Amino acid sequence: xxxxxxxxxxxxxxxxxxxxxxxxxxxxxxxxxxxxxxxxxxxxxxxxxxxxxxxxxxxxxxxxxxxxxxxxxxxxxxxxxxxxxxxxxxxxxxxxxxxxxxxxxxxxxxxxxxxxxxxxxxxxxxxxxxxxxxxxxxxxxxxxxxxxxxxxxxxxxxxxxxxxxxxxxxxxxxxxxxxxxxxxxxxxxxxxxxxxxxxxxxxxxxxxxxxxxxxxxxxxxxxxxxxxxxxxxxxxxxxxxxxxxxxxxxxxxxxxxxxxxxxxxxxxxxxxxxxxxxxxxxxxxxxxxx
Amino acid sequence: xxxxxxxxxxxxxxxxxxxxxxxxxxxxxxxxxxxxxxxxxxxxxxxxxxxxxxxxxxxxxxxxxxxxxxxxxxxxxxxxxxxxxxxxxxxxxxxxxxxxxxxxxxxxxxxxxxxxxxxxxxxxxxxxxxxxxxxxxxxxxxxxxxxxxxxxxxxxxxxxxxxxxxxxxxxxxxxxxxxxxxxxxxxxxxxxxxxxxxxxxxxxxxxxxxxxxxxxxxxxxxxxxxxxxxxxxxxxxxxxxxxxxxxxxxxxxxxxxxxxxxxxxxxxxxxxxxxxxxxxxxxxxxxxxxxxxxxxxxxxxxxxxxxxxxxx
Ligand SMILES: Nc1ncnc2c1ncn2[C@@H]1O[C@H](COP(=O)(O)OP(=O)(O)O)[C@@H](O)[C@H]1O
Ligand SMILES: [Mg+2]
Numbered sequence: 001x002x003x004x005x006x007x008x009x010x011x012x013x014x015x016x017x018x019x020x021x022x023x024x025x026x027x028x029x030x031x032x033x034x035x036x037x038x039x040x041x042x043x044x045x046x047x048x049x050x051x052x053x054x055x056x057x058x059x060x061x062x063x064x065x066x067x068x069x070x071x072x073x074x075x076x077x078x079x080x081x082x083x084x085x086x087x088x089x090x091x092x093x094x095x096x097x098x099x100x101x102x103x104x105x106x107x108x109x110x111x112x113x114x115x116x117x118x119x120x121x122x123x124x125x126x127x128x129x130x131x132x133x134x135x136x137x138x139x140x141x142x143x144x145x146x147x148x149x150x151x152x153x154x155x156x157x158x159x160x161x162x163x164x165x166x167x168x169x170x171x172x173x174x175x176x177x178x179x180x181x182x183x184x185x186x187x188x189x190x191x192x193x194x195x196x197x198x199x200x201x202x203x204x205x206x207x208x209x210x211x212x213x214x215x216x217x218x219x220x221x222x223x224x225x226x227x228x229x230x231x232x233x234x235x236x237x238x239x240x241x242x243x244x245x246x247x248x249x250x251x252x253x254x255x256x257x258x259x260x261x262x263x264x265x266x267x268x269x270x271x272x273x274x275x276x277x278x279x280x281x282x283x284x285x286x287x288x289x290x
Numbered sequence: 291x292x293x294x295x296x297x298x299x300x301x302x303x304x305x306x307x308x309x310x311x312x313x314x315x316x317x318x319x320x321x322x323x324x325x326x327x328x329x330x331x332x333x334x335x336x337x338x339x340x341x342x343x344x345x346x347x348x349x350x351x352x353x354x355x356x357x358x359x360x361x362x363x364x365x366x367x368x369x370x371x372x373x374x375x376x377x378x379x380x381x382x383x384x385x386x387x388x389x390x391x392x393x394x395x396x397x398x399x400x401x402x403x404x405x406x407x408x409x410x411x412x413x414x415x416x417x418x419x420x421x422x423x424x425x426x427x428x429x430x431x432x433x434x435x436x437x438x439x440x441x442x443x444x445x446x447x448x449x450x451x452x453x454x455x456x457x458x459x460x461x462x463x464x465x466x467x468x469x470x471x472x473x474x475x476x477x478x479x480x481x482x483x484x485x486x487x488x489x490x491x492x493x494x495x496x497x498x499x500x501x502x503x504x505x506x507x508x509x510x511x512x513x514x515x516x517x518x519x520x521x522x523x524x525x526x527x528x529x530x531x532x533x534x535x536x537x538x539x540x541x542x543x544x545x546x547x548x549x550x551x552x553x554x555x556x557x558x559x560x561x562x563x564x565x566x567x568x569x570x571x572x573x574x575x576x577x578x579x580x581x582x583x584x585x586x587x588x589x590x591x592x593x594x595x596x597x598x599x600x601x602x
Binding site: 002004005008012103104105106107108109110111112113114115260262263264265267268 | 304305338341342343344345362363364366367369371373375376377378379380381382390391393394395430433
């Protein structure tokens with residue numbers, strides 16, 4: 001099968017890919033190389049044992065940061081890895097459609113005989129692929145470094161935890177893609193994607209601390225990423241399915257919106273599904289102009 | 291006769307802003323069709339509707355016999371398009387760009403592509419961000435012509451091209467016509483359209499004003515003539531001169547609007563000592579005002595009640 005848009009997008013992003021992989025690897029090296037000295041330091045252990053409750057928010061409720069799992073979680077999986085992958089996925093997915101439109105090249109691209117559905121899917125797949133390669137670069141470096149400092153950690157669990165982070169990042173990215181597909185507005189796509197990521201992280205973390213918020217935790221997509229300590233217990237199929245399902249739904253919404261998108265018309269929003277639900281009609285390609 | 295483009299009451303509003311209104315148009319197979327109107331008339335809107343980049347508010351459009359909103363991919367496979375506000379991928383070289391678009395289409399003859407590059411003097415090895423506007427326009431044109439499409443939809447194709455390249459472009463259009471292909475060109479330049487096209491549609495303020503054969507246009511072509519006399523002539527000397535639509539005399543200078551042949555004007559002028567004589571092509575606005583304006587000759591207000599368009 002020929003995938004001209006997919007392969008072109010990946011090629012255009014080869015520098016981006018290279019530097020993110022390098023950056024990710026350097027980040028992992030710098031963090032993991034501290035591990036041996038940290039392990040020997042009792043001071044930190046004591047400090048963490050007396051740490052106030054709110055500190056847990058930044059280590060994902062994990063007070064132990066000296067065991068291999070605790071260390072990996074606190075350094076990467078609770079915040080930094082998903083955060084970096086959010087930045088990557090939001091950047092790629094907001095550029096995939098809204099960026100193309102903002103640069104004015106969408107007219108030419110869509111004058112070629114390629115359907116909007118196919119363009120969207122190839123662009124999305126390229127974004128997912130690039131995010132996946134950077135995740136894999138993280139995993140590879142982390143495993144190598146763990147071996148180098150004799151940190152005992154399961155390869156499979158590490159892969160599962162990394163895949164888990166990749167999934168939540170792809171979900172947030174696909175949300176950005178949808179905003180871009182509906183509005184053609186790159187800034188809005190980045191902003192709303194970031195807000196989704198931040199809000200769901202805060203809701204999940206605060207839910208852990210504040211008991212009155214606890215019932216709301218499950219409303220946050222981040223809950224399905226973070227609540228199960230994947231590095232210790234492995235990926236929970238139910239949670240992974242929620243993330244995958246969320247990605248699928250957002251992808252369908254993106255296709256629906258992009259189908260009705262008025263290319264290059266600022267301030268117009270394409271939400272055909274919403275329109276159908278409201279009017280009960282089955283007309284497609286309805287776009288509202290402001 | 292086979293129709294390549296048909297629009298039926300095609301209407302596009304951007305929110306409340308008018309794009310085009312009730313456009314009924316037919317372009318025949320094998321003709322070079324000009325779509326002429328001043329800026330903001332709705333040309334780009336119409337072309338982008340044909341490409342399914344935007345959707346009609348009402349009405350329909352058919353290209354190569356297919357509904358534009360339902361069979362767009364099939365239509366685009368057989369069409370070449372040059373956007374009005376051309377943006378290219380700045381970080382690619384010309385060759386990367388052309389190869390990418392060739393891959394999106396089937397059956398692009400690379401030899402023909404190279405011939406097009408030579409003819410338009412485009413250097414595809416250069417990075418697009420380093421190109422001038424005219425050189426980008428050439429890449430856009432090559433991209434539109436490279437697969438020898440049955441239909442070319444070109445939005446202000448000569449903008450940014452130098453005169454030599456404009457001539458080469460005219461030859462490309464001529465070749466397409468000879469091969470029986472159809473060319474739909476938007477422009478705001480009447481002389482250019484007269485040179486290339488078989489028929490012209492005039493569009494103004496979103497409405498179709500008239501569709502005419504170019505041959506018939508030439509008979510009623512307008513010229514603006516400015517004469518400086520050696521000594522002020524008596525007033526009203528052009529009053530009975532055939533073809534003179536309007537004459538403003540101001541001392542030694544006279545500004546005259548002539549339609550059709552200039553012969554009578556020259557014979558009148560021959561009676562007086564002429565110091566200098568300049569003739570201009572009229573602006574499109576003047577042509578519109580003269581042909582379709584309420585008060586006839588130009589220098590009437592910007593907006594004019596739409597006459598020809600009330601047909602939907
Ligand atoms: N994206 C848009 N949003 C709002 N109004 C638009 C848009 N594009 C064009 N218009 C309006 O539609 C009218 C026709 O514009 P256009 O089709 O670009 O004319 P032309 O190509 O003949 O210069 C203009 O009044 C213009 O302001
Ligand atoms: Mg235009």
